[in-house]
Amino acid sequence: MNRIILLLIAILFFNYTSNAQNLKDIKKAAKKVTTESSSSKLTEDEVAKGLKEALTKGIEKGVKQLSKPDGYFKDLEIKILMPKEAKTVEEKLRALGQDKMVDDAIESMNRAAEDAATEAKDIFVNAIKELTLKDVMNILHGDDNAATKYLENQTRGQLTEKFKPVIKASLEKVGATKYWKTVFTTYNKIPLVKKVNPDLVSHVTKKAIDGLFKQIAKEEKEIRKNPAARVTDLLKKVFGS
Numbered sequence: 001m002n003r004i005i006l007l008l009i010a011i012l013f014f015n016y017t018s019n020a021q022n023l024k025d026i027k028k029a030a031k032k033v034t035t036e037s038s039s040s041k042l043t044e045d046e047v048a049k050g051l052k053e054a055l056t057k058g059i060e061k062g063v064k065q066l067s068k069p070d071g072y073f074k075d076l077e078i079k080i081l082m083p084k085e086a087k088t089v090e091e092k093l094r095a096l097g098q099d100k101m102v103d104d105a106i107e108s109m110n111r112a113a114e115d116a117a118t119e120a121k122d123i124f125v126n127a128i129k130e131l132t133l134k135d136v137m138n139i140l141h142g143d144d145n146a147a148t149k150y151l152e153n154q155t156r157g158q159l160t161e162k163f164k165p166v167i168k169a170s171l172e173k174v175g176a177t178k179y180w181k182t183v184f185t186t187y188n189k190i191p192l193v194k195k196v197n198p199d200l201v202s203h204v205t206k207k208a209i210d211g212l213f214k215q216i217a218k219e220e221k222e223i224r225k226n227p228a229a230r231v232t233d234l235l236k237k238v239f240g241s
Contacts, residue, residue, distance in 0.1 A: 063212075066117040066215055068114070070114075078207075078214050080113055082106065089183065096190075101182060101183055105176065105179035111176070112174050112208075113204060123158050127155050128151075138150075144221040152213050163209060171201065171204065
């Protein structure tokens, strides 16, 4: 019974269905499956596979938006900018006509975040597999961002640990380290300025993860307002039971 309820909440949260229905309908469906589960012909193996399929597709959809080109860079809500302590640096360099230098540094940070975003998938899958029935019901009846909060509480530490080395490698690959060094070396050579050189890897890692959860929260809110269904044959069988 628990696994079937888990499947329903996974489908609700990750929004990959095609027939629109409201949250009330989802709750009714959950209640129906709960009462009818004893007579279901589905095996535990089928339910487990259905859940795995639901999670995999949902996770892929969630990170795909951010990992594609401009996933971060052209989304003003999550675009990674210079850290607060570097605001003076950016303003001073732009005033000196060094817009391109600053713009290149900002773009390269976002490219690194996009490059690393896919690393979140496995961590999220593991977190959702650990959902208890209590967790599921709290999410189902919780706020618009209840699932996002659950995932953030369960995964932010793991994401930070896993993202850091990937972000570092991505920064090197896309040239961000070079642009960053150029920006702050140029600024620190200006007479009478206080030298500044924030931690590039930590800054991009934090902002990349912040953006990831903002994207998930946005999707979750939309799902709760307008859930839809697009299911595979296995999920149709599980959902239809």
